[in-house]
Amino acid sequence: xxxxxxxxxxxxxxALSCGAPHPPxxxxxxxxxxxxxxDKPRLxxxxxxxxxxxxxxxxxxxxxxxxxxxxxxxxxxxxxSRTKEMVPExxxxxxxxxxxxxxVANSTMPVxxxxxxxxxxxxxxxxxxIYWVPLSGEKRQLTQTEAAEKNAKCTKDSTKIAYTRExxxxxxxxxxxxxxxxxxxxxxxxxxxxxxxxxxxxxxxxNGFGWSPDSRRLWFYHMDLSGVSxxxxxxxxxxWPPISQYYPRPGEQNxxxxxxxxxxxxxxxxxxxxxxxxxxDAYLPQVTWHPDSRTLVATRLDRLQTALELLLCTxxxxxxxxxxxxxxxxxxxxxxxxxxxxxxxxxxxxxxxxDFSHIYKIDRTGQGIAQLxxxxxxxxxxxxxxxxxxxxxxxxxxxxxxxxxxxxxSIADGKIDPISDITGTHKALFSPDMAYYVDTxxxxxxxxxxxxxxxxxxxxxxxxxxxxxxxxxxxxxxDIIPISAExxxxxxxxxxxxTVIDPTRRYPVLIYVYGGPxxxxxxDAFSSKYQxxxxxxxSRGVLVFSVDGRGTYxxxxxxxxxxxxxxxxxxxxxxxxxxxYLKTLPFxxxxxxxxxxxxxxxxxxxxxxxxxxxxxxxxxxxxPVTDWRYYDTAYTERYMQRPTDNPDGYEATSLLPLADxxxxxxxxxxxxxxxxxxxxxxxxxxxxxxxxxxxxxxLFYPGKDHGIRGxxxxxxxxxxxxxxxxxxx
Numbered sequence: 001x002x003x004x005x006x007x008x009x010x011x012x013x014x015a016l017s018c019g020a021p022h023p024p025x026x027x028x029x030x031x032x033x034x035x036x037x038x039d040k041p042r043l044x045x046x047x048x049x050x051x052x053x054x055x056x057x058x059x060x061x062x063x064x065x066x067x068x069x070x071x072x073x074x075x076x077x078x079x080x081s082r083t084k085e086m087v088p089e090x091x092x093x094x095x096x097x098x099x100x101x102x103x104v105a106n107s108t109m110p111v112x113x114x115x116x117x118x119x120x121x122x123x124x125x126x127x128x129x130i131y132w133v134p135l136s137g138e139k140r141q142l143t144q145t146e147a148a149e150k151n152a153k154c155t156k157d158s159t160k161i162a163y164t165r166e167x168x169x170x171x172x173x174x175x176x177x178x179x180x181x182x183x184x185x186x187x188x189x190x191x192x193x194x195x196x197x198x199x200x201x202x203x204x205x206x207n208g209f210g211w212s213p214d215s216r217r218l219w220f221y222h223m224d225l226s227g228v229s230x231x232x233x234x235x236x237x238x239x240w241p242p243i244s245q246y247y248p249r250p251g252e253q254n255x256x257x258x259x260x261x262x263x264x265x266x267x268x269x270x271x272x273x274x275x276x277x278x279x280x281d282a283y284l285p286q287v288t289w290h291p292d293s294r295t296l297v298a299t300r301l302d303r304l305q306t307a308l309e310l311l312l313c314t315x316x317x318x319x320x321x322x323x324x325x326x327x328x329x330x331x332x333x334x335x336x337x338x339x340x341x342x343x344x345x346x347x348x349x350x351x352x353x354x355d356f357s358h359i360y361k362i363d364r365t366g367q368g369i370a371q372l373x374x375x376x377x378x379x380x381x382x383x384x385x386x387x388x389x390x391x392x393x394x395x396x397x398x399x400x401x402x403x404x405x406x407x408x409x410s411i412a413d414g415k416i417d418p419i420s421d422i423t424g425t426h427k428a429l430f431s432p433d434m435a436y437y438v439d440t441x442x443x444x445x446x447x448x449x450x451x452x453x454x455x456x457x458x459x460x461x462x463x464x465x466x467x468x469x470x471x472x473x474x475x476x477x478x479d480i481i482p483i484s485a486e487x488x489x490x491x492x493x494x495x496x497x498x499t500v501i502d503p504t505r506r507y508p509v510l511i512y513v514y515g516g517p518x519x520x521x522x523x524d525a526f527s528s529k530y531q532x533x534x535x536x537x538x539s540r541g542v543l544v545f546s547v548d549g550r551g552t553y554x555x556x557x558x559x560x561x562x563x564x565x566x567x568x569x570x571x572x573x574x575x576x577x578x579x580x581y582l583k584t585l586p587f588x589x590x591x592x593x594x595x596x597x598x599x600x601x602x603x604x605x606x607x608x609x610x611x612x613x614x615x616x617x618x619x620x621x622x623x624p625v626t627d628w629r630y631y632d633t634a635y636t637e638r639y640m641q642r643p644t645d646n647p648d649g650y651e652a653t654s655l656l657p658l659a660d661x662x663x664x665x666x667x668x669x670x671x672x673x674x675x676x677x678x679x680x681x682x683x684x685x686x687x688x689x690x691x692x693x694x695x696x697x698x699l700f701y702p703g704k705d706h707g708i709r710g711x712x713x714x715x716x717x718x719x720x721x722x723x724x725x726x727x728x729x
Contacts (some may be wrong), residue, residue: 002501016290036333044719049470050532051714059089060448064438069119071095072135073438074103076114076559077464081107084418089719090114090124092135095160095436098452098461103133103626117154123161125152132174142177151193151208155215155294160264162193162209164216169193169209169220169723171264182218182269183264189225189246196223196255201676202634203285203334209333214293217315218262222288227253230254231680235673240703245675248633250644257284258297261315275318275661276300276311286337291344300609301334304645305571305638308332312364323366326351330561331638333357333518339382348372348382348392352557359409369705372410373416376552376691380404383437393419393430393437393455400555402492402523403478406439415690418456430455438463442526444478447471472535475499480522483547483581485574491561494532496544501587503718508592508617508729509543509582513608515551515571516600517560517639522548533718542729550572567639568607568629575608579615584649591617592729596721598622598708599677602669603655609666610658618665618728620721623674623706626681659688665728666696671704697724 054569061075072094078086088111089103104111104124112125114133122133128148133139143149145165152163162171167186172179183192191208199205208222225246233243248254259274275300276284286299296313298320310324324347326332334356336351347362355377359372373379377398384393384404390411397404406420406428420426425445431437432453444447447466453459477499482490497507512534514521532543548554550570551563562570577596583590595616597605602624609619626637629643629650643650670682682698689696699720701708708717 008228010301043715044722046470046536047533047718047722048715049379051718052709053470053532061450062438063113063612064429065114065116066429066431068432069121070433070435071119071429073124073429073463074114074116075463076111077106079105089113090122090133093452093461093463095452095460100463101260103135104131104139113151115154117158119644121158123152123154125149125163130161130172135644142172143179144176144691150425153207153209153211155211155214157215157409160211161613162211164208167191167194169218169262170693171218171230175225180264180519182220182223182264182271189228191221191223192260193220194223195221195677196225198246198248198255198632198634198671199257199283199285199321201716202281202632202638206286210289210330212289212293212511213291213400216263216265217293218264218294219287219289219315220260220262221284222258222260224256227500228252229256230679233673234679235703240673243673243675247675247678249631250629250633250640251634252633254281254283254303254633256280259284259287259296260315261296261318272422274298274313274315274320275320276313277320285334288337288340288590291340295344297338297340297347299334299337301332302373304641305331305334305634310338310347310362310366323347323364324354324362324369328352328557328561333560336381337357337493338362339385339583341385341387347669349386350379350382355556355558357557359392372411372414376556377401377557381427383428384434388436389424393434395427395446397554398422400524404519404523404525406437419453419455420623423524436460444480444523444531445471445473446529447526447531469534472539475539476535478535479523483578485549485577489550491574491577492548493581494522494546496538498541498543505541505587506589506592507541507543507587508589508594508725508728509545510537510725511575511578511593511595511616512544512601513575513595513597513600514601515547515549515575515597515604516567517551517563518546518553519600520553521546523554526614529714533722537722537725542725543588545578545580546586549577563639564639565646566604566653567649568653571604572611575604576612576615594618594620594623594725594729596620596725597624600625602677606655609664610655610661613661613663616664618667618725620667620669620670620709623671624655624668624685625677626685627656629654630678630680630684643658656684656688659685660692662694662696663691665724667699667721668696668723669699669701669708669721670702671708673703674706676706 007408059077064075066073076088078088081087087107089104090111092099109126114122114124117123120135124131124133130142130149130152131139145164149163149165152161160171169182169192186192193209195205228246228248230244231247233245256279261272263270281303283301288297298311300309308326309322311320313320338347338349345364350357351360352382361370379396381395392409403423404425405422406426407418427442428437440450450463452461479495481493483493595605595608602621605619605621625631670679
């Protein structure tokens with residue numbers, strides 16, 4: 001067992017150094033020391049300021065939803081309480097007068113979820129109980145139970161509310177507060193109306209149930225997890241006890257999922273089960289209602305995700321028909337749910353049939369299909385459809401692969417026009433009448449803003465401004481540049497450097513990498529998590545460099561699927577092409593190049609440190625996957641297939657046998673309560689490194705999950721990362 005070689009400290013983020021110490025290295029432009037009467041090291045003042053302000057970014061609206069009458073928009077924002085905790089509040093922005101106000105704003109009543117019930121009322125889950133919250137008047141508590149209600153959703157006619165509690169699905173009649181169960185036998189491994197972890201994490205499946213447009217029926221998931229392996233997620237102390245999690249690993253049994261439809265219109269709830277076919281080795285990640293309230297639209301994926309099918313299912317009989325099939329020998333990316341038009345007689349879907357994701361129109365029979373957008377660019381979402389004037393609003397990187405703008409398409413003539421600035425990164429939420437949209441946007445030099453525009457792209461009001469002020473962008477320059485891979489493929493890179501380069505200096509470089517599928521680091525967008533720190537490092541004389549190599553998003557399906565079955569190999573080659581480019585720059589010190597990454601990026605750091613020699617001076621790996629056999633089914637099998645399908649690929653990509661190759665300083669960081677990339681990955685590598693007699697450092701965060709969140713925690717973490725690179729670069 002590897003645990004017998006690990007010495008645990010559970011009193012905070014504690015670093016352990018294993019092996020003989022490295023000799024001291026010169027420090028690169030350190031921050032001024034904090035004034036303190038204590039001898040113990042203090043956190044970096046500027047980094048602490050950055051992450052205190054980064055916490056203010058949580059005031060940026062999340063989970064926005066327009067009222068049915070399009071006159072107001074609700075959203076969740078977080079406010080720091082007296083105990084420094086970030087408390088979610090429910091706010092409203094009204095179009096008339098552009099007045100903003102909180103509906104639920106109390107540190108003792110944090111908002112879990114909400115839903116509109118008509119134009120002037122909302123149903124809100126607060127501390128696990130359901131409340132009726134009118135825009136005017138006092139809120140009314142609808143449930144008061146020991147167990148928590150979750151995900152309350154209102155019918156279109158505002159007469160019923162559905163929710164889950166203790167793995168069962170219920171609905172409540174608003175007029176009488178009478179509660180009726182849809183299911184009775186729910187347990188932790190037999191759930192109704194809930195979404196299991198692997199669906200939520202890997203398919204972004206948000207809803208486990210939904211009301212029909214006529215307010216009569218309720219579709220829901222039934223998930224049988226009895227055959228799914230459980231993992232114990234360690235947290236690190238008695239205050240954070242271990243968590244038991246259903247977490248299937250590659251090749252193991254997945255949840256068995258089926259779809260039920262409950263008719264709630266009579267005295268008794270009647271359930272029909274939908275015939276979606278093979279339940280053992282298929283995913284059903286998307287379910288939506290057809291406008292006729294008698295038909296479900298469902299998406300089905302095979303186990304290896306090489307075939308995607310769009311199903312139309314009749315709820316009275318449970319019978320399904322396939323109206324669309326997409327196949328790819330590598331994998332099919334799951335698009336957003338289809339947009340139904342023409343009273344449900346046609347669909348708009350995103351497909352990658354010509355390598356790039358584009359908008360297609362399909363009739364209900366699946367026989368007629370037409371491609372509506374074309375070109376070497378990616379359409380990432382269909383945001384709204386105005387059938388009256390034949391306009392489709394969508395998001396794409398049409399003008400630049402690193403910028404995501406908002407566009408409108410005329411169905412009649414195929415003409416595409418921008419409605420937003422084509423630079424930066426934009427994401428729109430249109431009102432039901434499509435007269436306005438809320439645009440969440442940023443750029444490399446502009447922190448996130450949320451603004452209201454009319455459909456022509458004319459500014460109407462500011463909803464929320466940036467929380468960050470110390471972005472250090474006045475002292476640095478962020479350049480997006482093309483570089484060449486070894487085989488000549490053009491890659492996008494981002495170099496963050498001091499605005500004024502000292503010609504007498506040779507600067508160290510820190511490569512920040514993610515590198516995994518469906519990611520894009522090199523884009524014209526502001527990350528509150530990284531950009532201020534990235535700029536700060538450059539202002540102190542450490543250049544920061546990133547490359548989006550093969551496998552990343554925004555360049556088409558062929559560019560992304562080049563990594564199939566051998567995760568990490570071609571991605572590392574493209575990162576090394578970035579190193580080769582850096583060495584051509586006269587102001588770069590080729591002997592002082594470090595590398596830092598998180599999650600898939602943490603895996604890439606280890607690939608770089610363990611598969612190369614004398615390339616990287618030092619590396620920091622946060623929450624890495626060290627062997628794909630220990631990650632989850634849906635993600636890993638999409639890119640690697642199952643271990644029985646690809647044994648050589650799994651063996652070749654494991655980092656554990658390579659521990660003896662470490663020849664430079666390495667800092668490993670992991671949250672002990674990480675339910676995504678389990679701490680097992682880092683523990684196994686630590687054991688291998690100790691067995692190889694290697695020197696390295698480890699930093700554990702008890703009670704912290706994959707994101708290692710919290711402004712104080714992030715300040716500590718990035719202070720440690722910064723000082724590590726200051727020592728070794």
